[in-house]
Amino acid sequence: MSLLSNLLHIDLFKNPNQIIAEYIWIGGSGTDLRSKARTLEGPVFDPAKLPKWNYDGSSTGQATGKDSEILIYPQAIFKDPFRKGKNVLVMCDAYTPTGKPIPTNKRSKAAEIFSHPKVVAEAPWYGIEQEYTLLQKDVDWPLGWPVGGFPGPQGPYYCGIGADKAFGRDIADAHYKACLFAGINISGINAEVMPSQWEFQVGPVAGIAAADQLWVARYILERITEIAGVVLSFDPKLIPGDWNGAGAHTNFSTKSMREDGGFNVIKEAIEKLRLRHKEHISAYGDGNERRLTGNHETANMHTFSWGVLDRGASIRVGRETEKNGKGYFEDRRPASNMDPYVVTSMIVETTIL
CATH class of the missing domain: 3.30.590.10 (Glutamine synthetase/guanido kinase, catalytic domain)
Structure with a gap:
């Protein structure tokens, strides 16, 4: 466990141009949260500068196996309290490949209302x-x-x-x-x-x-x-x-x-x-x-x-x-x-x- 702890606390930030971004989205129940991480060039403070990503919606109850790709759009950035440094948590919402909000994406309609x-x-x-x-x-x-x-x-x-x-x-x-x-x-x-x-x-x-x-x-x-x-x-x-x-x-x-x-x-x-x-x-x-x-x-x-x-x-x-x-x-x-x-x-x- 001490080795595991040491590995978890490795200081990655001698390279200031690399960050870990944890993308977060809402799963198929509408109340569960899912996330996965990727390495990006950083630091990043504006969600619009983060790339869109995708996930397997058939494994979250949000798509079929024959058409499983769901896209996630970064919407808000927060500092990551687990990895610290310049790493970030990214709140996303989810869309079909054609850009239509999936049923569990309630943020899209909310954004329309709040922009009125x-x-x-x-x-x-x-x-x-x-x-x-x-x-x-x-x-x-x-x-x-x-x-x-x-x-x-x-x-x-x-x-x-x-x-x-x-x-x-x-x-x-x-x-x-x-x-x-x-x-x-x-x-x-x-x-x-x-x-x-x-x-x-x-x-x-x-x-x-x-x-x-x-x-x-x-x-x-x-x-x-x-x-x-x-x-x-x-x-x-x-x-x-x-x-x-x-x-x-x-x-x-x-x-x-x-x-x-x-x-x-x-x-x-x-x-x-x-x-x-x-x-x-x-x-x-x-x-x-x-x-x-x-x-x-x-x-x-x-x-x-x-x-x-x-x-x-x-x-x-x-x-x-x-x-x-x-x-x-x-x-x-x-x-x-x-x-x-x-x-x-x-x-x-x-x-x-």
């Missing part, structure tokens, strides 16, 4: 609260829980400390620092209500970059759990019963909402969200019906509601926003496994377009 002049003028900002659960690798059971059993009831775990309350802090903290190194605008982390469940927040970030950053933050987290021998889950209701589910609460504001009189703009936007509630729910993540029951700090998925400080509402408005008459609102409906390209673009489409 009305959206550009409103400069939308996002802050996404990504919850996740850590599992013991060999038994598929939450980290720190007794195998085949349960810990004490919820209460002491949220933002808790101690070996009997916080399970996996080293992973959460390593992820925090790795994201900062990568250039992701990660704004914080905390232990969540269910033991072995954690949350990180990405934002505020403008436009489609919020979704790019969340996807790459997920990638970094899964690479870290791979190293730690722990399994990462974004299931929105992993443990049935009296345990909190996992969401991806999405905080949103526009230029008009952030200016004087913005609270009225927020209320108008919330009414637009009410009218498209069913459409949003259908696009906000798989298995969300197990989470949005009206219990455990959720609103029932069949009813739309909003309120100031109400964590049991579909849309929550903060006290400071009400007090200042401007600010942002929080959409609490998205599940932890949602596609951020879908959620961010759908919110802006509903409220602006």
Whole structure:
């Protein structure tokens, strides 16, 4: 293992013109991430200067064996916290050889929405609260829980400390620092209500970059759990019963909402969200019906509601926003496994377009 460690830490950067670029894309389930690396001339800071690449879509559930080539287009670059140096992580989206977005490429439509002049003028900002659960690798059971059993009831775990309350802090903290190194605008982390469940927040970030950053933050987290021998889950209701589910609460504001009189703009936007509630729910993540029951700090998925400080509402408005008459609102409906390209673009489409 010491030899392996030494090899992994070989300093390649005496040649400043070579980098390793790890191309990342979304797989056939729409929630899994795939990646592969290539050597390029560098350094590179602009994704437009990176070459397009391809992969075997028949092995990711995105093409047939007779027509398996899928092209990936570089869209965003981040510093690589694993290889360090001038190496990069590259977030890509996927196309057929004729240039048509494949069905799991939700970024392409999102980019169209975010480039609309009305959206550009409103400069939308996002802050996404990504919850996740850590599992013991060999038994598929939450980290720190007794195998085949349960810990004490919820209460002491949220933002808790101690070996009997916080399970996996080293992973959460390593992820925090790795994201900062990568250039992701990660704004914080905390232990969540269910033991072995954690949350990180990405934002505020403008436009489609919020979704790019969340996807790459997920990638970094899964690479870290791979190293730690722990399994990462974004299931929105992993443990049935009296345990909190996992969401991806999405905080949103526009230029008009952030200016004087913005609270009225927020209320108008919330009414637009009410009218498209069913459409949003259908696009906000798989298995969300197990989470949005009206219990455990959720609103029932069949009813739309909003309120100031109400964590049991579909849309929550903060006290400071009400007090200042401007600010942002929080959409609490998205599940932890949602596609951020879908959620961010759908919110802006509903409220602006």
